[in-house]
Amino acid sequence: MMNHQFRAEDLWEDVLSVRAQSPLVHSITNFVVMNFNANMLLALGASPVMAHAIEEVEEMAGISQALVLNIGTLDEGWVRAMWVAKKRARSKGVPVILDPVGAGATSYRNRCISELISIDPPNIIRGNASEIMSVAGLSAFTKGVDSLASSDHAIEAAITLAQQIDGVVCISGQIDHVIDGKGRHAILSNGSQLMTKVTGVGCSATAMIGAFSAVQPDWLRATVSAMAYLGIAGEIAERKTTITGGGSGSYQINLLDAVDLLDREMFINAINFKLSKY
Numbered sequence: 001m002m003n004h005q006f007r008a009e010d011l012w013e014d015v016l017s018v019r020a021q022s023p024l025v026h027s028i029t030n031f032v033v034m035n036f037n038a039n040m041l042l043a044l045g046a047s048p049v050m051a052h053a054i055e056e057v058e059e060m061a062g063i064s065q066a067l068v069l070n071i072g073t074l075d076e077g078w079v080r081a082m083w084v085a086k087k088r089a090r091s092k093g094v095p096v097i098l099d100p101v102g103a104g105a106t107s108y109r110n111r112c113i114s115e116l117i118s119i120d121p122p123n124i125i126r127g128n129a130s131e132i133m134s135v136a137g138l139s140a141f142t143k144g145v146d147s148l149a150s151s152d153h154a155i156e157a158a159i160t161l162a163q164q165i166d167g168v169v170c171i172s173g174q175i176d177h178v179i180d181g182k183g184r185h186a187i188l189s190n191g192s193q194l195m196t197k198v199t200g201v202g203c204s205a206t207a208m209i210g211a212f213s214a215v216q217p218d219w220l221r222a223t224v225s226a227m228a229y230l231g232i233a234g235e236i237a238e239r240k241t242t243i244t245g246g247g248s249g250s251y252q253i254n255l256l257d258a259v260d261l262l263d264r265e266m267f268i269n270a271i272n273f274k275l276s277k278y
Contacts, residue, residue, distance in 0.1 A: 014225040019045035023214035026064035028052045030072025033200035040204040043260035046211035054081040061088040065214035072101040095213040098122040099206040104134030121165035126206045129154035136161040180220040189272040190231025192238040197248040232270045233258035
């Protein structure tokens with residue numbers, strides 16, 4: 001029986017599982033973040049594959065342990081490839097994670113999201129507050145792919161969406177909220193404002209959720225593990241960047257290093273999360 005309660009030590013065990021098993025995470029993601037996401041997964045200990053050709057995605061999804069769908073740079077061919085890969089992954093019981101980048105920005109983007117969640121919805125959805133509110137069918141202000149709402153404002157929308165997909169919804173922001181359809185609500189307070197100055201950090205969070213969900217069958221716990229790990233790495237990277245007087249370029253490298261080098265003591269001492277019922 002799945003244990004619906006967990007401690008920081010349990011989340012570190014998930015980290016060790018990712019490092020030991022090196023799950024293959026198949027990402028159909030956007031051009032802007034491919035390289036950074038792949039490097040973040042490698043630093044974490046997972047194995048990335050970035051494959052979007054419709055001729056191979058079904059086969060690739062068949063050998064992967066997680067499927068990540070990111071709609072950042074959409075076109076019709078990629079959307080069809082997402083459908084094919086999602087169908088194969090769901091038939092295998094492989095977790096499917098959706099990043100609805102820029103939800104609410106255009107009618108085409110909104111239609112693609114609606115289609116991806118209407119039949120065999122993803123198991124996990126991660127986005128910023130505006131994106132989650134839009135996907136849940138609520139009015140939200142958005143500026144391109146950036147949120148103009150705080151994560152706290154999207155909690156009710158996330159509950160609605162989690163129940164709709166019978167899965168997990170993660171609202172990322174200054175405070176991260178992870179909510180499932182069973183009544184659990186985790187709140188995480190790790191992270192750095194500098195994470196918003198580097199393109200692809202949010203998309204990397206989604207990819208890392210894919211890695212953790214491949215090794216941890218409690219997908220709320222997997223999502224919490226991923227978001228905590230990235231948030232703590234973000235704090236470590238900020239401290240190093242501040243000490244060396246660097247800017248956003250240095251921060252990106254320092255973040256990648258922190259994901260690679262984070263150890264148990266750093267993780268356990270820094271993690272700031274609580275799990276409750278809604």
